[in-house]
Amino acid sequence: MQITHKRSGIADKVPQTTDLALGELAINTHDGKLFLKKDDGVETVVEIGGTGGASEMFRENEQTLTTDHTLTADRNAISAGPVTINDNATLVIPTSSNWSVI
Secondary structure (H helix, E strand, C coil): CCCCCEEECCCCCCCCHHHCCCCCEEEECCCCEEEEEEECCCEEEEEECCCCHHHHCCCCCCCEECCCEECCCCCEEEECCCCEECCCCCEECCCCCEEEEC
């Protein structure tokens, strides 16, 4: 029997909570990263492992939102700007969350 996990070969693509079942694993084959969905009262997708070193010193983000995204309720987000949201993309920010662009 073969077990197949969800996977993507797109650089920097991280699954959303709606993409995974609780405890399900996803692999980004381009970045070599492994993710799982957990629920400790708030559903989140977490990266397992990581490379450490200099790569842990920097957090990079895309400059343009090209697909719909919803921030997790009761969580905050931060992005380095400038940022652009494409006309065909929607960002939903729950009333219990905040998004800051610095």
